[in-house]
Amino acid sequence: MGAGPDPQPSAGQVRMPADPGGHTAGWYRHFGSVEAPGSSPCYAEWTLGIADDPELIARIERWPHDKRQPNLLLAAARYLGAEPGPFAHFRDFLETRWDDVSAIVLSRSTQTNEAGRCATLLPSLAAISVAEGKPLALLEVGASAGLGLYPDRYAYEYDDGTTVTRLSPAPVPEGSAAAPVMKCVTSGAVPLPASLPSVVWRAGIDLNPLDVGDPEDVAWLEALVWPEQEFRRSRLRQAVAIARQDPPLLVAGDLNDQLPGLAEQAPDDAALVVFHSAVMGYLSAAGRSEFRRTMQRLAAGRGCHWLSNEGHMVIAQEDGSNVVPEVDPQRIMGRFLLTHNGNPVAITGPHGQSLEWL
Numbered sequence: 001m002g003a004g005p006d007p008q009p010s011a012g013q014v015r016m017p018a019d020p021g022g023h024t025a026g027w028y029r030h031f032g033s034v035e036a037p038g039s040s041p042c043y044a045e046w047t048l049g050i051a052d053d054p055e056l057i058a059r060i061e062r063w064p065h066d067k068r069q070p071n072l073l074l075a076a077a078r079y080l081g082a083e084p085g086p087f088a089h090f091r092d093f094l095e096t097r098w099d100d101v102s103a104i105v106l107s108r109s110t111q112t113n114e115a116g117r118c119a120t121l122l123p124s125l126a127a128i129s130v131a132e133g134k135p136l137a138l139l140e141v142g143a144s145a146g147l148g149l150y151p152d153r154y155a156y157e158y159d160d161g162t163t164v165t166r167l168s169p170a171p172v173p174e175g176s177a178a179a180p181v182m183k184c185v186t187s188g189a190v191p192l193p194a195s196l197p198s199v200v201w202r203a204g205i206d207l208n209p210l211d212v213g214d215p216e217d218v219a220w221l222e223a224l225v226w227p228e229q230e231f232r233r234s235r236l237r238q239a240v241a242i243a244r245q246d247p248p249l250l251v252a253g254d255l256n257d258q259l260p261g262l263a264e265q266a267p268d269d270a271a272l273v274v275f276h277s278a279v280m281g282y283l284s285a286a287g288r289s290e291f292r293r294t295m296q297r298l299a300a301g302r303g304c305h306w307l308s309n310e311g312h313m314v315i316a317q318e319d320g321s322n323v324v325p326e327v328d329p330q331r332i333m334g335r336f337l338l339t340h341n342g343n344p345v346a347i348t349g350p351h352g353q354s355l356e357w358l
């Protein structure tokens with residue numbers, strides 16, 4: 001089991017420091033100086049403050065290694081009510097609430113569920129449905145709360161710098177939840193569909209599925225969104241409302257163990273698509289290779305499409321490496337590579353904010 005990085009913009013596939021011993025301060029400093037500044041000045045200040053605070057670093061190092069990542073501590077504090085503001089106030093908050101923060105850190109993990117990623121998957125999903133002449137059966141591994149399973153229920157705005165293409169879901173009965181609008185800047189020849197594909201089955205696997213009907217799980221999902229990103233929090237709430245009306249089938253367990261059995265439940269008359277975003281970083285190299293073999297068996301047996309949307313450090317290649325010869329890793333840095341059945345098709349913004357077709 002890997003370390004469980006959080007899928008924030010450039011932190012998409014942050015690996016744990018090689019030497020867990022003395023690197024916690026450096027990890028927080030890197031987070032505060034490289035990963036956070038563009039997206040969250042507040043988190044940048046807080047993590048730099050922590051990095052320079054030996055007492056806090058010592059406390060963090062009393063947690064198991066896979067619980068020390070900045071995002072987990074920050075989300076736990078936000079979940080408990082820490083308000084954006086100067087580090088001195090945050091330091092006071094941590095001092096007063098350390099036992100509570102510890103309890104959340106030890107019981108939760110980073111499970112950010114970003115419905116916006118549907119914008120980068122949608123063109124591929126629609127193309128698969130058209131090519132197969134069938135509606136879709138969606139199976140997401142590492143689904144968190146399953147918000148990625150509703151690409152047919154969200155609205156989209158694709159902006160290529162000249163034209164904005166809007167796609168809307170089928171009209172819903174009055175009183176139904178409004179569709180969030182997923183905005184995505186495109187470049188290259190993105191094959192935008194004329195309409196949204198039809199989805200007849202949706203299911204997910206997660207080590208710890210979050211329940212859109214449970215207010216504490218939803219509060220945790222909100223706490224995982226960085227403070228300044230209000231537009232993400234608001235679309236998260238809208239996506240949760242949509243999922244609540246028709247909750248997904250979510251199976252608890254390891255993706256390699258659960259995938260074959262769950263895939264068998266997909267209807268035969270639909271095109272099965274197994275997909276994942278910001279998940280492979282949680283697996284060991286052996287787990288990623290096993291997943292690749294599982295997908296190969298599934299494709300050869302029942303038949304399925306495989307969409308992978310992951311950072312450049314954790315793309316599982318046939319030879320066990322993460323090297324994609326067709327794409328310069330520098331181009332992917334800070335973004336994700338979208339592959340369809342192992343073939344690179346696009347470089348995507350980690351929250352679905354951009355789609356560069358290859």
Ligand SMILES: C[S@@+](CC[C@H](N)C(=O)[O-])C[C@H]1O[C@@H](n2cnc3c(N)ncnc32)[C@H](O)[C@@H]1O
Nearest residue numbers: 111112113114142144206207254255277278282
């Ligand atoms: C960062 S979240 C991404 C959620 C979702 N894919 C998205 O894009 O919004 C990663 C999820 O993968 C799950 N996960 C990690 N390792 C897993 C495994 N071995 N089997 C199943 N789920 C796993 C975590 O519990 C977490 O919910």
